[in-house]
Amino acid sequence: MGRRHGWGHHGPPGPEFLFGFGGGRPPFGKFPFGPPPPKAKRGDVRTAILVLLAEGPRNGYQIIQEVEERSGGAWKPSPGAVYPALQQLADEGLILGDEADGRKTFSLTEAGRSYVAANPQTAPWADQEDTGGDWPGGDIAAVFKEAAQLGTALVQVVQAGSPEQVAEARKLVTATRKRLYGILAGDDEEEDA
Structure with missing residues (x-):
């Protein structure tokens, strides 16, 4: 199945490849998408x-x-x-x-x-x-939780999807990334590019 996409006998890349930790430790230890949310206070x-x-x-x-x-x-x-x-x-x-x-x-x-x-x-x-x-944690923790679930979904599409499905996923991720930067820039509409 992995050969269909050109990944050889080892199969498709895992989340460490997709999210840039290159097989090493994630940037925040066991919290790859940011620091851990604050813990509840004693009592x-x-x-x-x-x-x-x-x-x-x-x-x-x-x-x-x-x-x-x-x-x-x-x-x-x-x-x-x-x-x-x-x-x-x-x-x-x-x-x-x-x-x-x-x-x-x-x-x-x-x-x-x-x-x-x-x-x-x-x-x-x-x-x-x-x-x-x-x-x-609030919204910050919720965003990181959604990002982790997104990563899992991406890995599943890459591992089990057809070439067309993988291409569609790539377009969706690209559009989402651009929209996130648009939010930071204060843009109300998605940019074309």
């Missing part, structure tokens, strides 16, 4: 849990999904961060877990409600709104 998982449970009972999965949704997809805490934080809050007597239908649902205890009332919690995703969507 953000705990704060997020308290904010959400102040609204009503939730299980761990619902907490993870709600944080991801409210942060616009910029932050999805891992189960390895959420469940230990839930256990710590339970050990402190601030939350209680009730098992129902095979799921453990957590809610604030009376002590937890008093704690939240005495120590108002600012939702970590509110930082994202205050900084124009750049916490943690």
Whole structure:
């Protein structure tokens, strides 16, 4: 299949060729399309849990999904961060877990409600709104995520596509690159060239 495109017995180039890291390390370590997005601050998982449970009972999965949704997809805490934080809050007597239908649902205890009332919690995703969507990652992280997915799609077209499909992909990538530079230049219309 690779010979059809003239790549010899090794097949088509991989993403390291397509994106210019020449087989060496990507310019940002394991983040080839830019620096890693900022991480959530210490205590953000705990704060997020308290904010959400102040609204009503939730299980761990619902907490993870709600944080991801409210942060616009910029932050999805891992189960390895959420469940230990839930256990710590339970050990402190601030939350209680009730098992129902095979799921453990957590809610604030009376002590937890008093704690939240005495120590108002600012939702970590509110930082994202205050900084124009750049916490943690926001639009910047979303652009790099899309670029990574674009790279995967390009590799698939190059590996499995017909010569006509590869040529069409090349034209699309060229037009997209020009349009991106047009955005930087403040042009409203795509340039012809």
